[in-house]
Amino acid sequence: MLTMWLRARAASAVSKSLAARRSVALRGPDASRPRAPLARLDVELDALAPLQGVEVHGAVQPGTVEEILDPVLGGDEPEAPIGDELLDGPLRHDQEGITLSSDTRCPFTLPVVALRIASLSPYPEEVVRGLLPDVDGLEVILVPPPPAPDAVRAAVADADLVLADKKHKHRLDRAALAEMSRCRLIQQPAVGFDAIDHRAAAELGIPVANAAGYNRDAVADWVVMAILNLLRDGARADRAMHAGEWPYAGMRGRELGALTVGIVGLGNVGNAVATRLRAFGARVVFTDVVPRSLPGAAALPLADLLAEADVVTLHVPLDHDTRHLVGEAELDRMRPGAILINASRGPVVDEAALVRALEGGHLGGAGLDVFEVEPLAADSRLRALDNVFLSPHAGALTEESEARLLETCGANLRRVVDGLDPFNVVNGVIRSR
Numbered sequence: 001m002l003t004m005w006l007r008a009r010a011a012s013a014v015s016k017s018l019a020a021r022r023s024v025a026l027r028g029p030d031a032s033r034p035r036a037p038l039a040r041l042d043v044e045l046d047a048l049a050p051l052q053g054v055e056v057h058g059a060v061q062p063g064t065v066e067e068i069l070d071p072v073l074g075g076d077e078p079e080a081p082i083g084d085e086l087l088d089g090p091l092r093h094d095q096e097g098i099t100l101s102s103d104t105r106c107p108f109t110l111p112v113v114a115l116r117i118a119s120l121s122p123y124p125e126e127v128v129r130g131l132l133p134d135v136d137g138l139e140v141i142l143v144p145p146p147p148a149p150d151a152v153r154a155a156v157a158d159a160d161l162v163l164a165d166k167k168h169k170h171r172l173d174r175a176a177l178a179e180m181s182r183c184r185l186i187q188q189p190a191v192g193f194d195a196i197d198h199r200a201a202a203e204l205g206i207p208v209a210n211a212a213g214y215n216r217d218a219v220a221d222w223v224v225m226a227i228l229n230l231l232r233d234g235a236r237a238d239r240a241m242h243a244g245e246w247p248y249a250g251m252r253g254r255e256l257g258a259l260t261v262g263i264v265g266l267g268n269v270g271n272a273v274a275t276r277l278r279a280f281g282a283r284v285v286f287t288d289v290v291p292r293s294l295p296g297a298a299a300l301p302l303a304d305l306l307a308e309a310d311v312v313t314l315h316v317p318l319d320h321d322t323r324h325l326v327g328e329a330e331l332d333r334m335r336p337g338a339i340l341i342n343a344s345r346g347p348v349v350d351e352a353a354l355v356r357a358l359e360g361g362h363l364g365g366a367g368l369d370v371f372e373v374e375p376l377a378a379d380s381r382l383r384a385l386d387n388v389f390l391s392p393h394a395g396a397l398t399e400e401s402e403a404r405l406l407e408t409c410g411a412n413l414r415r416v417v418d419g420l421d422p423f424n425v426v427n428g429v430i431r432s433r
Helices: 012-016 084-088 125-130 149-157 174-178 198-203 216-232 234-242 268-280 302-308 328-333 351-359 399-417
Strands: 003-005 022-027 040-043 051-057 091-094 097-100 108-111 115-119 138-142 161-163 185-187 260-264 283-287 311-314 339-342 365-368 388-390
Touching (some): 125 138, 149 174, 161 399, 174 198, 185 399, 216 268, 216 365, 216 399, 260 268, 260 302, 268 283, 283 302, 351 365
Parallel strands (some): 022 051, 040 097, 260 283, 260 311, 339 365, 365 388
Antiparallel strands (some): 003 051, 091 097
């Protein structure tokens, strides 16, 4: 049987008139008889006076909203169920809602909200609402563009569900998480979740999930494109041709099938990259903190992979352990003339050390879709290097991947609304506290 707590709003004059306080449960005479979704509860002053909380059982829309009836009411919330006759007596239910009639004055409305979702991503309301199309009474809260920490904290404090920021700009730190008393899931509409203090969320009993795998094919395609561009000098040749040149001299490249490619992180994207590389005939080696196997590929420690690979491509999440995973020492260990590809997160690579390795000639090139600070500064030294292939964190941006992202997030949110455990939880919390 579905349960819904009704949210109360009323003028302060009403609260001053209240005396007795207790909880009343309103039960329908026939729970199997469909009723229209609750829209509001109109209550007269004398009828409200004994109410501490109102709990509705019966054929109402799914979802749960829980909010203390304050400042209208206060104190504890004991339950004192009352019989079914209420719906056949002074309580009337119709398409507009439930009305408890009385001869007294000062009516007001208790609006019913089935579910509240706060979206920190730059999606319009209709897109967010479309993630939960079957939830009547859905309240969608949007926030202004970043930075807006106060608006974020206000939006998430009373949210049942939170759609985090796909751009990783709006952050959910411990302070914001501590105020989230009702949250049943924080859904990150991306693979990376470093803008959320997921460890604090775990301590507070709030599940955090990402959209693992939605972008695997899009990013894997971008990685292969970047590698081929650098091996064959494709982007530089294109620029020269558009400038009226004929850059035949110096165009001798290398074949991907003749090289060893090292994959750091053999998760969803890393696996998809390996599949594509094998089709070219490349030798594939990999390293991962999780024991994994890949037919036809050798697992190596990171240090050995860096020393052997002609191309190193990074596919790890950003966390305490992976920040500057590739720094000056790791870059020095790479083979002279090797290529580094980063389509994971910018801070995984020490960008200043990478610039030095490229300008000094130790590395042959780099393909970068992500950067330590985004957008990349207009005066970044990376922009001046011909052997660097740059992309504006758009490796995952395809029509197909965006459709999968919304479907992945929507499916997970719907699971939680339906009382099921979410998928892709990254902080070990399955059920909210």
